[in-house]
Amino acid sequence: MNQLTRWFSRNLVRIYACVGFAYLFLPIIYTFAFSFNNSTKSNLVWVGFTWNNWRNPCGAPDICNALGNSLKIGVLATFLATILGTLMAFAMGRYAFKGRPIINILIFLPMATPEIVMGASLLTMFISFGFNPGFWTIVIAHVMFCISFVVVTVKARIASLDPRLEQAAMDLYANERETFRRVTLPLVAPGIAAAALLAFSLSFDDFVITNFNSGDVNTFPKFVYISAQRGLPPQANVIGSSMFLIALIIVLLGQFVGRRRAGVR
Amino acid sequence: MSTALLHTGSQERKALISKKKLLPYWLLAPGIVWLIIFFLVPIYQLISTSTQTQGNGIGTYVQTYRFANFIDAITSSKGQLFRSFEYAFLATTFALIISYPLAYAVAFKSGRWKNTLLVLVVAPFFCSFLLRTVAWEQILGEQGLVIKTLRVLHIIGAQGHLTATPFAVVAGLTYNFLPFMTLPLYASLERIDIRMMEASGDLYANAIATFRKVTLPLSLPGVVAGTLLTFIPAAGDYINAELLGNPGTKMIGNVIEARYLEIVDYPGAAALSLILMVSILILVMAYVKRSGTEELV
Numbered sequence: 001m002n003q004l005t006r007w008f009s010r011n012l013v014r015i016y017a018c019v020g021f022a023y024l025f026l027p028i029i030y031t032f033a034f035s036f037n038n039s040t041k042s043n044l045v046w047v048g049f050t051w052n053n054w055r056n057p058c059g060a061p062d063i064c065n066a067l068g069n070s071l072k073i074g075v076l077a078t079f080l081a082t083i084l085g086t087l088m089a090f091a092m093g094r095y096a097f098k099g100r101p102i103i104n105i106l107i108f109l110p111m112a113t114p115e116i117v118m119g120a121s122l123l124t125m126f127i128s129f130g131f132n133p134g135f136w137t138i139v140i141a142h143v144m145f146c147i148s149f150v151v152v153t154v155k156a157r158i159a160s161l162d163p164r165l166e167q168a169a170m171d172l173y174a175n176e177r178e179t180f181r182r183v184t185l186p187l188v189a190p191g192i193a194a195a196a197l198l199a200f201s202l203s204f205d206d207f208v209i210t211n212f213n214s215g216d217v218n219t220f221p222k223f224v225y226i227s228a229q230r231g232l233p234p235q236a237n238v239i240g241s242s243m244f245l246i247a248l249i250i251v252l253l254g255q256f257v258g259r260r261r262a263g264v265r
Numbered sequence: 266m267s268t269a270l271l272h273t274g275s276q277e278r279k280a281l282i283s284k285k286k287l288l289p290y291w292l293l294a295p296g297i298v299w300l301i302i303f304f305l306v307p308i309y310q311l312i313s314t315s316t317q318t319q320g321n322g323i324g325t326y327v328q329t330y331r332f333a334n335f336i337d338a339i340t341s342s343k344g345q346l347f348r349s350f351e352y353a354f355l356a357t358t359f360a361l362i363i364s365y366p367l368a369y370a371v372a373f374k375s376g377r378w379k380n381t382l383l384v385l386v387v388a389p390f391f392c393s394f395l396l397r398t399v400a401w402e403q404i405l406g407e408q409g410l411v412i413k414t415l416r417v418l419h420i421i422g423a424q425g426h427l428t429a430t431p432f433a434v435v436a437g438l439t440y441n442f443l444p445f446m447t448l449p450l451y452a453s454l455e456r457i458d459i460r461m462m463e464a465s466g467d468l469y470a471n472a473i474a475t476f477r478k479v480t481l482p483l484s485l486p487g488v489v490a491g492t493l494l495t496f497i498p499a500a501g502d503y504i505n506a507e508l509l510g511n512p513g514t515k516m517i518g519n520v521i522e523a524r525y526l527e528i529v530d531y532p533g534a535a536a537l538s539l540i541l542m543v544s545i546l547i548l549v550m551a552y553v554k555r556s557g558t559e560e561l562v
Binding site: 013017023025027043084085088091092094103106107110114117120121122123128141151207212220237240251255 | 293296301367371373401408443500503
């Protein structure tokens with residue numbers, strides 16, 4: 001008994017962590033499990049196992065149109081936000097210049113503003129300039145709220161670089177451009193990749209800002225929100241689970257590659 | 266001749282230096298322009314809309330500098346405003362209680378599984394935010410296992426609910442913003458030099474004293490960052506209240522959304538948005554200032 005309590009108190013943090021992980025993953029497991037449900041109308045009660053939803057993920061009306069829009073918007077917004085944000089991160093991480101505190105505040109503000117305020121204000125602007133909300137207003141909005149996250153992520157990577165590596169390149173007669181291309185950029189690349197991944201998942205997952213600025217363009221989160229009121233089709237669970245698995249594999253692969261590279265060095 | 270050459274040399278160098286001086290601005294320009302046009306200008310538009318009044322016809326508004334819009338907005342929705350901050354505060358507290366041991370375990374107790382566990386902490390984030398909320402709605406809902414079990418065990422009566430309650434809304438908020446709490450906590454815990462904790466033990470501090478005097482103070486930056494990153498989105502959220510709540514759990518986000526997209530009362534919605542934004546900024550600044558001074562003590 002005494003031993004048991006001692007084991008318990010020694011492993012308290014671990015046990016707690018296990019409970020924490022169970023809590024984190026319960027809805028994911030639920031979503032995954034119910035993607036195999038042979039439900040006809042609403043996916044609330046377990047009916048029976050089937051592969052049909054996975055074989056035919058576009059089976060629910062409009063779901064793949066919404067998914068396609070989300071993917072297109074995600075890729076475009078990630079591309080633009082990653083370029084703009086990375087350029088800013090280099091300026092912030094590498095140069096001293098006047099007006100830095102103001103730029104810092106401008107980068108911080110979108111992260112400290114509730115989504116609904118950003119969504120509402122953008123819609124106000126689009127309306128007063130006579131812009132019809134649609135596909136491109138969503139892309140514009142997503143780039144806007146992703147930039148700051150890209151800057152923060154890439155800047156952290158730049159700050160953690162060992163300056164001696166670049167000095168060494170210069171000592172070996174590389175000029176500035178070569179140093180940047182062959183030393184700095186490859187070293188910062190993992191940070192840029194992480195930022196792009198973050199930007200994509202923020203964009204793909206966004207509902208609030210999108211809902212304000214989308215007009216009649218459907219996106220995957222919007223599809224889920226609208227159909228949740230009538231009962232979500234199991235195909236939505238299939239798509240959610242696949243996105244989850246794909247992202248997980250990308251991140252784990254990235255870690256694996258990173259570790260192998262570190263091992264080689 | 267030679268002086269002329271020297272002269273051009275120095276001028277060229279000057280040109281080069283000024284070019285270099287301008288470089289950061291060129292790098293910043295595209296992103297800053299984007300943020301100005303699509304973040305600052307909209308906020309300005311929001312401010313200007315907030316004092317407009319109804320013109321001819323629904324949805325058309327004219328600028329009349331009616332600052333009473335703000336008073337109207339507060340009096341009509343102060344319940345939802347306070348509720349938003351109350352729920353966000355509760356959710357942030359619960360998230361901190363859940364996340365701290367989790368981040369601690371990943372940072373110090375996971376050995377070679379550290380990176381994998383870290384991925385697992387963020388992983389739920391990869392599944393759509395709305396799908397997870399709907400999943401909670403169904404897990405806790407009338408058809409779900411949880412409520413049936415609780416009813417069989419007579420913990421909840423036949424009339425009791427789990428969804429459509431303030432409890433469900435706060436639980437949903439806590440869950441959805443948990444990674445925002447865990448990651449900064451982990452980042453600051455991971456940075457702690459483990460020798461500090463060992464030194465504290467060598468100086469006869471027990472585990473609790475070590476935690477209180479060494480680990481916790483050193484992890485405070487993470488606590489501050491995590492609580493901010495959780496509190497801000499939670500206070501403005503309306504999805505959880507919409508999917509997991511009832512008409513009595515509406516938050517300020519629900520009011521803003523309805524006024525914008527359903528009632529088409531742009532000035533009222535704009536005024537409420539500004540009130541939300543400014544009160545969050547004030548709370549955030551007060552909090553950062555306070556926790557900053559506490560860190561010094």
